[in-house]
Amino acid sequence: MTRAVNRRTTARQAQLFDQLVTLFLDEGFAHLTLDDIAARLRCSKSTLYALAENKDRLVHAVTVHFFRGATERVEADLARSRSSEARIRTYLEAVGRQLEPASARFMEDIAGTAAAREVYERNTRLAADRVRTLIDEGVAAGELREVHAAFVADVVAAIMVRIQQRQVARATGLADAQAYRELAALLNHGLTA
Template identity: 40%
Template sequence: MTDDANDTPQPLATPRQREIFEALLEDFLAHGFAHFTMDGAAHRLHCSKSTLYSLGHTGDDVIRRVLVSFFREVTRRTDHALTSQRSPSAALQAYFEAMATAMEPATPVFMRDVISTPVGRRTHETNTRAATQKITALMEAGIMAGEFRPLDVTVTAHLVEVMLEHIQQGGVTSTTPSDAYTELGRLVLGGITVGR
């Protein structure tokens, strides 16, 4: 997963800004953000609106900044998983495991709002597309290394992308999103690894 490469917000300049930003992230992950307003956040967090406006010019700017920050951390953790493994199969397994762990704080209501709001949907589409590209590259490397059976990578990657979207949209209600990512990783590896 990745964040929007065009997003270059100014660094949080003060401890108070960082405190408010972390409180917003925690609140979004727990309760969603579809009804976020600057007035409501200022009241709930006991801060001035000027502090909130230092995080973004509009409510959508603030939401987007928080989402980008969260998914940037997901990206950092999944990318670390890729670079810490020597083989494509181990890297692909580690990637799904890291994604599952990184997404643990994301509640169903948070993921629902990611999908149902325009600002969230744009961030979600960017991240899903980037995740699919990385998984595709790992599958291609695994085929070249003889670890994965010859397969139509385009079709398999599309199926993975559909499942990622389905999980993120709350379509898997029998388990947590984190467990669903783990199971998806097992399913993919079980289906494409030579000798399994």
């Protein structure tokens, strides 16, 4: 874990993480050096080293920061949905919305960088587990047709992994955000009682 994750983040550090997320989402990160990043954020390299001990750890910390914030926003959207069908649709569409600001370069850099890819993969597994829980709840409430929730969740997880690994983008031309919206529509039509 990076030092930024291990200890309490100051307000200034949180602001820098937010700025880093914006920079990385817009432009990617693989091509940027720490000197480039410091110049873009108008801070010193020592300020960046206070966030993480090297660029790889900084990329990891920023990716964690991005997904942590995205998860909080997705769960907030989900909390406003009531029916099982709406909850699944809301969840997957909210995941898609969180990925909308991500440039293709950012997504390619995530896929090509082990530290960032690991964070995305972990979040994809957690999201697939969340979908399984939502399906189980909907079937138990009689709001969704009887399905084998583990199988459906496994299919969803497989698609989510393909989205995360950029395979869906290459095969269909869909951006990750749009792929999640299409997955939401497909799943909702297939699960409706």
